[in-house]
Amino acid sequence: MASPSGQTREPNPGDPGLDHLPTALIATIMTKLDVPSILSLASTCMTFRSCAAHILSFLPNFHLLDIAPSMDLLRPLLPPDNPYLRSLKVDCTRLDDSSLDFLLRPSLQELCLRNCADFSGKLLSQLGHSCKDLRFLYLSSVAEKRTIS
Structure with a gap:
């Protein structure tokens, strides 16, 4: 992952990242966003892409x-x-x-x-x-x- 200084840093096992949150929680948060923001978030990882596909079916x-x-x-x-x-x-x-x-x-x-x-x-x-x-x-x-x- 790139840090603000542009250097790549190794993932920290103690800090698994947002994509390890429960998908129901991620989907709930994503429903509060506008469509362009949902699409931007979906482009970052498979977990967010899956949640975006799900919430777009009931927005x-x-x-x-x-x-x-x-x-x-x-x-x-x-x-x-x-x-x-x-x-x-x-x-x-x-x-x-x-x-x-x-x-x-x-x-x-x-x-x-x-x-x-x-x-x-x-x-x-x-x-x-x-x-x-x-x-x-x-x-x-x-x-x-x-x-x-």
Whole structure:
């Protein structure tokens, strides 16, 4: 492990580290973090990665506005079987109509989709059909690339 001075130090058997804490405790702590922080923590070790995968399946809020994920990146982060998901905020710069079935969930009450330039009118139609409990909707740049003739 690297020390602040940049030198590598040997692990201390008397100090096993955070990854030896009970996974239930780690998962409880991780639920208090925002999604980017959970992802950063998950990249540090297998124990944290496993806990992150578990808690992402029951997080009520998934807010990832700092980056524009592709569907390949979003798919493992946003499990489709999360019945507790109430709020979804995503930058859709790299998404289009093909991602609607994945993004729109019946449990959603708040939806914020930024930079929806590649979405068509199908977005609003599917929203009305899929998100019956929706209470807050924010869409930006919808059909911005379309021309009016």
